[in-house]
Amino acid sequence: MLLSEVVDTSAAVAATRSRLAKVKALSALLRGASADVVLAVVSFLIGTPRQGRIGAGWRTVFDLSVPPVEQAGLTVAEVDAALAEVAATSGKGSAQRRVDLLAALFGRATEAEQDFLRRLLTGELRQGALEGVMLDAIASAADVPGETVRRAFMLSGRLPETAVAALAGGASELEAFRLEVGRPLRPMLASPAESLDDALAELGSCVVEHKLDGARIQVHRSGDDVHVFTRTLREITKTVPELVELVRGLPCTSVVLDGETLALTDEGRPRPFQETMSRFGAQDERELLLHPYFFDCLHLDGKDLLDEPLRDRLAALRQVAGEHVIPGVLDPSPSEAAGVVTAALGAGHEGVMVKSLASPYAAGRRGRAWQKVKPVHTLDLVVLGVEWGSGRRRGWLSNLHLGARDPDGGPPVMVGKTFKGLTDELLTWQTKALQEIATEQNDWVVMVRPELVIEIELDGVQVSPRYPGGVALRFARVVRYRPDKDPSEATTIEEVRALLPTAQPNPEA
Template identity: 90%
Template sequence: MLFSEVVGTSASVAATRSRLAKVKALAALLRSASDDVVAAVVSFLIGTPRQGRIGAGWRTVVDLSVPPAAEPGLAVAEVDVALAEVAVTSGKGSAQRRVDLLLGLFGRATEEEQDFLRRLLTGELRQGALEGVMLDAIASAADVPGETVRRAFMLSGRLPETAVAALAGGAAELEAFRLEVGRPLRPMLASPAESLDEALDELGGCVVEHKLDGARIQVHRSGDEVHVYTRTLREITKTVPELVELVRGLPCTSVVLDGETLALTDEGRPRPFQETMSRFGAQDERELLLHPYFFDCLHLDGKDLLDEPLRDRLAALRQVAGRHVIPGVQDPTREQAAEVVAASLAAGHEGVVVKSLASTYAAGRRGRAWQKVKPVHTLDLVVIGVEWGSGRRRGWLSNLHLGARDPDGGPPVMVGKTFKGLTDELLKWQTEALRAIATEQDDWVVKVRPELVIEIELDGVQVSPRYPGGVALRFARVVRYRPDKDPSEATTIDEVRALLPAARPAPEA
């Protein structure tokens, strides 16, 4: 398959707002791909090379200059091999060797292919929101149920592997995926609830748990071997020895647990989220100890529990995790549920999560089986630009341009700006971080690659013709940056519009 076919499909997908048209174009390309290049094709289209980071920095890639080829001639397999060679290049002189390899690749690419490669390698092509569209395309191309594809993706953790299995062996191959201790699963997520009472009414039999201001972790243990992963499936085992030691001491031989970890003050209150996240990169376990709180058990001593109701998974969790189970109340009265909320907020946490006790573990979508209740509205938005400050903030990048995720794979949709809630320390960090990912700038505005997620607190949203999505944030304030989240996990424009008063629906986009 020619690389130009991938580039052309990517362009056609970006040019339409129709999800059906996107799925149709992607499925057609996947059907025409040979088995040996399916993984590479999927990786390119979701904006993440199979090799991950190849060792060439943003400036190196942007500065590559070589005349483009007149006609398409590059094969997908050749591009994949070239990127693999760049990725494994190391040692003395490796930086120049990577440049030479990339120049050779770019020299064989047309102008459109060069542009695609630049955006692919700098992260600008990556539309994590396209993941959902790609899952539908895989299901269509392989003629298998979408739920079968999504479950296999949850278990494999990798979209290219899921696509290869679907196209090579259909539903039977996908159903062969099993939970594997030591291989991370995509985590189940919670949807926001309007209120505690509404969540209780909708879910019926439930558990109400503290919602911690921590970092999501997934731990796997087989015998003495322990692995710890983040919510994005990045392994952090070597940087959290205290968690490894704790899990190794649990009363079991094998286990997979889902939970949160956070750093605590001497008084037992949560430290700022940034301190917990910085601990993931600490070199000395004595720098800042992490405390885990587990809320789900997906495997215990040889038995997979994914398809068991939460009520049974919680029984297994209490058996193995003991005092490390997250605080909460099962089958609470309304008064008890309200007391859990009050206790969580009093302890310095965010609120509660209400979970159906009949629910199985399902990842990939924010379903309604888990619902989070917070006292204020918060959104996870993507920083797409920023303005230089004035007055006391002169010289710092200050006023942030905020985008909501397009669920159909387009670029983030701008919904507002804010400079409120930024401390001097955060302003300094933000200025350096955003300048490092700038794509263009003038005397006032700096546009950046959409890769940083930021949590925003707001009073609500209102209809507004000022922004493309038809809505604008009201009294938005910065809570914190979310380095643990990928742009694919940001709040969608549909979720932002859902906050509009019912009597004033958002206009059609």
């Protein structure tokens, strides 16, 4: 398969708002891919080479000045092999060797292919929002049910590998995926509830738990072998030895647990989220101790529990995690549920989670079986750009441009701006970090790659022709950056529009 076929398909997908058109284009490309390049093709299309980071930074890639060829002839297999060689280069002189290898690759590419490769290698092509569209395209290309593809993806955690299995062996190959202790699976997600009463009425038999202001973790143990992963499936085992030691001491031989971890003050209250996240980015352990709180058990002593109802999974959780189970009440009365909310907020947490006790573990999807109840509206939005400050903020990047995720795989949709809530410390960090991912800038604004997620608190939204999404945020302020979240987990434009007052028309209606 020629790289030009992938480039043309990527351009066609970016040019249309139609989800069906995107699926059709991707499916046609996958059908035409030979088995040996499917892994690379899907990796390219979702914006992440299968080799991951290849050791060449943004400046190295964009400083390449190589005349393009006129006629497309570069194959996907040749590009994949070249990137593998670049990634494997190390030792003395490796930096120049990487430049030489990339120059040779670019010298065989057309202008459109060079542009595609630059964006692929610098993260500008990455569109996590394309994930759902790609899953539908894989199902279409392999002629298998979409739910079968999604479940295999949940269990493997890897979209390219899921595509390979689907196209090579169809449903039977996908159904062979099993939970594997030591391999992370995609976490189950929650949807916002209108209110506690609404969540209780919708879910019926449920559990109401504290919603902690911590970081999501997934722990796997087989014997003495323990692994700890973040919500984005990144392994952090070496930086959290206290969690590893705790999990090794649980009364079991094998287990997979889902939960949250956070740093606490001496009084037992949660420290700021950024302090918890500082441990996740560390190269080794720090003095700040993390405390885990588990809320689900996906495997215990050789038995997979994913398809068991939550009520049974919680019984297994209490059996193995004991005092480390997150506080909550099963089948509470309305007054008991309200008491859980009061206790959670009083302890310094965000609110509560309300979960159906009949629900299986449906990873990777933001369904209604789990609902979060918080006292204020917050959205996880993508930073699109930022304006230089004035007055006291002169010299800092201050006013943020914010976008919601397009669920059909398009670029984020701008819904507002804000400079409120930014501390001097955050302004200093933001000014440096955003310039490092800049795509264009002038004396007024810096546009950036859409890869940072930020949590925004707001009073609501209103119809507005000012922004492409047709809505604007009201009284938005920054709560914090979310390094634990990928843009594919950002709030969708549909979810933003759902906050419109019922008296206001939906701009898409």
